[in-house]
Amino acid sequence: xxxxxxxxxxxxxxxxxxxxxxxxxxxxxxxxxxxxxxxxxxxxxxxxxxxxxxxxxxxxxxxxxxxxxxxxxxxxxxxxxxxxxxxxxxxxxxxxxxxxxxxxxxxxxxxxxxxxxxxxxxxxxxxxxxxxxxxxxxxxxxxxxxxxxxxxxxxxxxxxxxxxxxxxxxxxxxxxxxxxxxxxxxxxxxxxxxxxxxxxxxxxxxxxxxxxxxxxxxxxxxxxxxxxxxxxxxxxxxxxxxxxxx
Amino acid sequence: xxxxxxxxxxxxxxxxxxxxxxxxxxxxxxxxxxxxxxxxxxxxxxxxxxxxxxxxxxxxxxxxxxxxxxxxxxxxxxxxxxxxxxxxxxxxxxxxxxxxxxxxxxxxxxxxxxxxxxxxxxxxxxxxxxxxxxxxxxxxxxxxxxxxxxxxxxxxxxxxxxxxxxxxxxxxxxxxxxxxxxxxxxxxxxxxxxxxxxxxxxxxxxxxxxxxxxxxxxxxxxxxxxxxxxxxxxxxxxxxxxxxxxxxxxxxxxxxxxxxxxxxxxxxxxxxxxxxxxxxxxxxxxxxxxxxxxxxxxxxxxxxxxxxxxxxxxxxxxxxxx
Ligand SMILES: Cc1cc2nc3c(=O)[nH]c(=O)nc-3n(C[C@H](O)[C@H](O)[C@H](O)COP(=O)(O)OP(=O)(O)OC[C@H]3O[C@@H](n4cnc5c(N)ncnc54)[C@H](O)[C@@H]3O)c2cc1C
Ligand SMILES: Nc1ncnc2c1ncn2[C@@H]1O[C@H](COP(=O)(O)O)[C@@H](O)[C@H]1O
Numbered sequence: 001x002x003x004x005x006x007x008x009x010x011x012x013x014x015x016x017x018x019x020x021x022x023x024x025x026x027x028x029x030x031x032x033x034x035x036x037x038x039x040x041x042x043x044x045x046x047x048x049x050x051x052x053x054x055x056x057x058x059x060x061x062x063x064x065x066x067x068x069x070x071x072x073x074x075x076x077x078x079x080x081x082x083x084x085x086x087x088x089x090x091x092x093x094x095x096x097x098x099x100x101x102x103x104x105x106x107x108x109x110x111x112x113x114x115x116x117x118x119x120x121x122x123x124x125x126x127x128x129x130x131x132x133x134x135x136x137x138x139x140x141x142x143x144x145x146x147x148x149x150x151x152x153x154x155x156x157x158x159x160x161x162x163x164x165x166x167x168x169x170x171x172x173x174x175x176x177x178x179x180x181x182x183x184x185x186x187x188x189x190x191x192x193x194x195x196x197x198x199x200x201x202x203x204x205x206x207x208x209x210x211x212x213x214x215x216x217x218x219x220x221x222x223x224x225x226x227x228x229x230x231x232x233x234x235x236x237x238x239x240x241x242x243x244x245x246x
Numbered sequence: 247x248x249x250x251x252x253x254x255x256x257x258x259x260x261x262x263x264x265x266x267x268x269x270x271x272x273x274x275x276x277x278x279x280x281x282x283x284x285x286x287x288x289x290x291x292x293x294x295x296x297x298x299x300x301x302x303x304x305x306x307x308x309x310x311x312x313x314x315x316x317x318x319x320x321x322x323x324x325x326x327x328x329x330x331x332x333x334x335x336x337x338x339x340x341x342x343x344x345x346x347x348x349x350x351x352x353x354x355x356x357x358x359x360x361x362x363x364x365x366x367x368x369x370x371x372x373x374x375x376x377x378x379x380x381x382x383x384x385x386x387x388x389x390x391x392x393x394x395x396x397x398x399x400x401x402x403x404x405x406x407x408x409x410x411x412x413x414x415x416x417x418x419x420x421x422x423x424x425x426x427x428x429x430x431x432x433x434x435x436x437x438x439x440x441x442x443x444x445x446x447x448x449x450x451x452x453x454x455x456x457x458x459x460x461x462x463x464x465x466x467x468x469x470x471x472x473x474x475x476x477x478x479x480x481x482x483x484x485x486x487x488x489x490x491x492x493x494x495x496x497x498x499x500x501x502x503x504x505x506x507x508x509x510x511x512x513x514x515x516x517x518x519x520x521x522x523x524x525x526x527x528x529x530x531x532x533x534x535x536x537x538x539x540x541x542x543x544x545x546x547x548x549x550x551x552x553x554x555x556x557x558x559x560x561x562x563x564x565x566x567x568x
Contacts, residue, residue: 013514014514017383092358121377121379123344124347124351124360127349130349131353137317138428152431156490159443160436161490163430163432166429175496176492176497181483212389212390215387217383217385219383219384220521226541232555233559236559239525240567243542245525
C-alpha cells in the first residue's frame with residue numbers, strides 16, 4: 001500500500017493572530033509553525049499502516065522553502081519521503097490542483113489529509129483533490145481500516161457517527177480519533193537524524209485555477225467586560241431580559 | 247441566472263439551518279436582482295421555504311437519498327445548477343454541507359468560501375466576510391470564478407421571515423450506482439439528543455468537574471435548556487465524555503446563541519472554537535480563569551453548588567414562562 005499524507009503548515013494553536021501590510025497579510029512575526037493538528041493524527045495513522053501492514057508513506061506540502069522544517073518533522077516521525085510543491089498556498093482550489101497532479105503521477109492507494117487547516121479553515125482541499133481525480137472521498141474520519149482494496153471508516157456526523165465503506169484509491173479528511181491524542185508520535189533523536197537524509201523532492205507547480213483571493217483581514221472587535229454576579233436568579237434574569245437567549 | 251440554495255432536511259422536515267441559508271439566499275438574490283431557488287432531498291413542505299424568500303423549490307425524491315451521500319448529493323446539485331443557470335450556490339456549515347461543498351466546487355470549477363458570517367459586501371467581485379484562523383480573525387474573500395459557492399456559518403446571519411409560499415417541482419438528476427461508491431453501512435445517532443451543530447444552546451463541562459460521574463448535573467442543565475452537551479479536549483481525551491463532544495480549535499466549532507462553560511479554564515484553543523457563540527456564560531471557582539475575559543456573564547463559584555441551583559432556578563423560570 002502506498003500512502004500520501006498531505007501536510008499543511010500552520011501557526012501553532014497558541015499563536016496570537018495579527019495582520020500586517022495594511023491588514024492584507026497574516027503577520028508571521030514570532031509565529032511558530034507546526035504540522036496542522038488534523039494532519040498529525042493522519043500521519044500517525046499512516047505510521048501504523050507502515051508498521052502493521054507494510055505501507056510506504058510519503059508526505060506532500062504545497063509551500064515555499066519556509067515549510068521545510070515542518071516537513072522534516074513529519075519525516076522524523078517516520079514518513080519515508082517528502083514532496084514539496086514550490087508555491088505559496090493562497091487558495092484551496094489551487095492547492096488541491098497541485099496535490100492532485102502529484103497524486104496522479106505517484107500511484108497512491110490512499111491519500112490522508114485533514115478535515116481542515118486550522119489557519120484558513122477552508123476544509124476544501126481533500127474533497128477537491130478527490131473529485132479532480134475521481135477517487136472516493138470520506139470526510140471527518142475518526143477511524144480507518146484498510147483490508148485489501150477496501151477502506152472501512154467511521155465518520156463523525158452532526159449528532160453521531162456513521163460507518164462507511166469504499167474501495168481504494170480514496171482520499172480521507174481526517175481528525176482526532178483516527179488515532180488518540182496519546183498515540184501521537186513525537187520525533188526522537190534517531191528519527192531526527194534519519195530525517196536529514198530522507199529525500200525531500202521539490203517540484204514546480206503546474207498552472208492551476210485560483211478561485212479566491214483574501215483581499216483583507218480583520219481582527220474581532222475587542223470584547224466588553226464580563227458581567228459578574230453571584231446569584232443564579234440574577235443570571236437567569238440577565239439571560240432572559242438582557243441577552244434574550246432564554 | 248438565479249441563486250441556488252441547498253436546504254437540508256431530516257426525515258422530511260427542514261432543519262433550522264435550512265431557513266437560515268434560505269434567508270441568506272434571498273438577500274443575495276435581491277442584491278443581484280434575481281430569485282432564489284432551493285434544492286432539497288425528500289423534503290415535504292417545500293412551499294414553506296417561501297416564507298424565507300425562496301421562489302421555487304426543486305425537490306429530489308427517492309429512497310436512495312434517505313441517507314446522505316456526499317457524491318450523489320453533490321452531483322445532483324451540480325445538475326440543478328446547470329438546469330437553473332445558477333451562478334451562486336449557498337450551503338450551510340453542517341458536517342454534511344462541508345462534506346459536499348468541495349465536491350461541488352470541483353464539479354462546477356467554483357470558488358468556495360466557507361464560514362461566511364455576513365451578506366456579501368459586494369457582488370462584483372463577489373466578496374464575503376468569513377471567519378479564519380479558527381475564529382481569531384476574519385478574512386474578506388473575493389470569489390473570482392464564474393460559479394461560486396458560499397458556506398454560511400451557523401447562526402451568523404439569522405432567519406428572516408417575509409411571508410409567502412414557494413412553488414415546488416420534482417427534480418431528478420442522472421445518478422448512477424457508482425455515485426454511491428462510498429457506502430453507508432450504519433448510522434449511529436443518539437435519538438432525541440440535540441447535536442452541537444444544531445443547538446441554540448450548548449452546555450459544556452471541563453476538567454473542573456473532576457470526573458465523568460459528575461456529569462449528571464450538566465445533563466440536567468442541558469435538559470432544562472433544551473441544550474446540547476459539550477466538553478473541553480482533556481475531558482474527551484481522558485474518556486470522560488465521547489469524542490464527538492470535544493469542542494474547540496481542534497474539535498467541533500460552536501456557534502450557538504448561548505454557550506455555558508462550567509469548570510473550563512478558557513485556554514486559547516478552547517476559546518477559538520467557541521468564540522462565534524453569541525452569549526457566553528462562565529462558571530468557574532477561580533476568578534482569574536482566562537475564560538472570564540472572553541465571557542459576557544460569569545459566576546465565580548463552585549460548580550457543584552452553582553449548577554444545581556441554576557437547574558432549580560431554570561425549572562422555576564420555565565414553569566412561569568411556559
Ligand atoms: C494542539 C492543541 C490543540 C488543542 N485543542 C483544544 C481544543 O480544541 N479544545 C479544548 O478545549 N482544548 C484544546 N487544547 C487543550 C487546551 O490547551 C487546554 O489544555 C484545555 O482546554 C483545558 O481544559 P479545561 O479547561 O477543561 O481544564 P483546565 O485547564 O484544567 O481547567 C479546569 C478549570 O476548572 C476550574 N475548576 C476547578 N474546580 C472547579 C469547581 N469545583 N467549580 C468550578 N470550576 C472549577 C479551574 O479553576 C480551571 O479553570 C489543545 C491543546 C493543544 C496543545
Ligand atoms: N498547502 C498544503 N499542502 C499540503 N496539504 C494541504 C495544504 N493545504 C491543505 N492541505 C491538506 O488539506 C487539508 C484541509 O485543508 P484546508 O482545505 O486548507 O482546510 C489539510 O488538513 C491538509 O491535509
